[in-house]
Amino acid sequence: MSTINDLEPLKNEYIPEEVLDRETESEQLRQALENRQNVHVHGPRGTGKTLIVKKQLESLGTNVCYISCQRQDTQYKVLRKTVNELTSKTVGSGHHTSELQRLLKNQVEAVETTIVLDDLDFLLLNDGDDLLYFLSRIEADLGLVLITANHRELRDQLEERTFSTLQPQRIGFEPFTGEEIYKVLADRAKNSMKPRSLRREALTYIASSTQNLAAALTWLRISAQQADNVVTEAHTKRLISEALQQYTATQLRDFTQHHRLLYQAIEKLESDQKSSVRTGDVHLKYRELCQTYGQKPLTERRTSDYLKQLEQLKLITSEYHYGGRKGKTREINRVNPYSNT
Ligand SMILES: Nc1ncnc2c1ncn2[C@@H]1O[C@H](COP(=O)(O)OP(=O)(O)O)[C@@H](O)[C@H]1O
Ligand SMILES: [Mg+2]
Known part of the structure; x- marks a missing residue:
């Protein structure tokens, strides 16, 4: 016996025919898109940002390109993907950034376009705001929808010159x-x-x-x-x-084996010691796990970046602690999304 007729609707990526609630946010978004205003959609994970944006795009009469910056986390990758999606060309990896920029510019100058950059946090962390600066300078009918998984003002995350040209309308999603x-x-x-x-x-x-x-x-x-x-x-x-x-x-699906090993290291340390976990210990445990699985460990610099990405995924939190014998240390904790229990 089983309880399931069709598993699809219980999957996270399933797009329901109708969305429930979120009328205000949907309406704000619809108007902004129609008025060709740039938008900054912000709020914690699992509040429906991606779904509501995708739903609104369905009825939009412009060319649309949706990019998840979790995967495309450099200017180059985003440009390549955008050009591939918006034009019928397939550009390989041998092109120069400036050439991709030119192709994209030509395209959006020719056709009214909306570009969505979902989980923009990952691009900003990894590669800064050069891409946004470039996009903001294009003089064409280009609408941008920027989605971040936090409530921080975009003004504080971008260079002033970029922010002042984008002037996005903020639409917040609460849990x-x-x-x-x-x-x-x-x-x-x-x-x-x-x-x-x-x-x-x-x-x-x-x-x-x-x-x-x-x-x-x-x-x-x-x-x-x-x-x-x-x-x-x-x-x-x-x-x-x-x-x-x-x-x-599922959250780590698009990331590397090393992200998973780092998370596993934190998990192990937490269950071993029951007290807070220090970054130094995480790096040691991670190296140990690499050995177990026959993987070559990455440099501490790389793994520090990966830890920041785990933090952006809200899988861990990290906090600085001052004082004590070791001076400044960083403590890491896993986040339990079921913590209301
Ligand atoms: N208003 C809604 N009505 C029905 N399902 C929703 C609604 N908002 C979100 N969902 C579902 O909840 C899950 C998480 O939504 P998602 O858009 O991925 O959140 P976020 O992008 O904010 O992390 C998805 O499976 C989505 O289909
Ligand atoms: Mg999302």
Whole structure:
């Protein structure tokens, strides 16, 4: 027996026909796009930023290009992907940045275009704002939608010259309430699970345990997959660490083996010592794991950058501590998206 008719609606990348709530944000976005204004969409993970933007793009009458900067985290990569998507050309990797810039400029000068840079934080961390500066200077009907997974002002993350030409309108996304999460989960379950295969208390439990809709969906999916014929509250409770593991794996899917080893190092240190984890220990543990898995360890400089990316994914937090025998140290903790429990 199984509880599932169709797994698709329980997947994170599934695009539902209808979005629930978020009317204000959707409307603000629609107007900005129509008025050809640049937009900065901001808010924590799992608040529906990507979905709402994609939905609004569906009905937009311009050329559209959606880029996730988690994968494309340099100016060069973004330019290449944008040119490939917007033109029918396939440009290889042998081109110079300036040539790609020229191709893109020609294209957007010819056709009204909207470019979405999702998870822009990753591009900014890795490569600064040169690309945005270039885009902001193009004199054509080009609309930009910039999405970041934090509430910080873009003004503080960009050079003044870039920000002042972009002047994006801010649209903020706040975490979902328990009721909203419940509603979305129930809607997905209706399209995915067999009748009477999900207890109300199980849904309530998940919805009250997290504000991150992606994490909630992962938990429901795992519970539905593992249950014999009905998902109960006890059932979901038992599966929380498996859900966490799955959520983390999905977040790290587009990253390297070394990102995963670093995360694993932190996980191990946390369970070994029960106290806070220092960056120095993380690097040691990571090297140990590399040896175990026959991987050549990366330099500490690279792994420090990777740790920052884990932080941007909200999988870990890191905090400086001053004083004590060692002077300034950095402490790392894993983030549990189900921490309302
Ligand atoms: N308003 C909504 N109605 C229905 N499902 C939603 C809504 N907002 C988000 N979701 C679903 O929740 C998950 C996380 O949303 P996502 O857009 O990826 O969040 P973010 O980009 O803010 O991290 C996705 O599976 C998405 O389909
Ligand atoms: Mg997103």
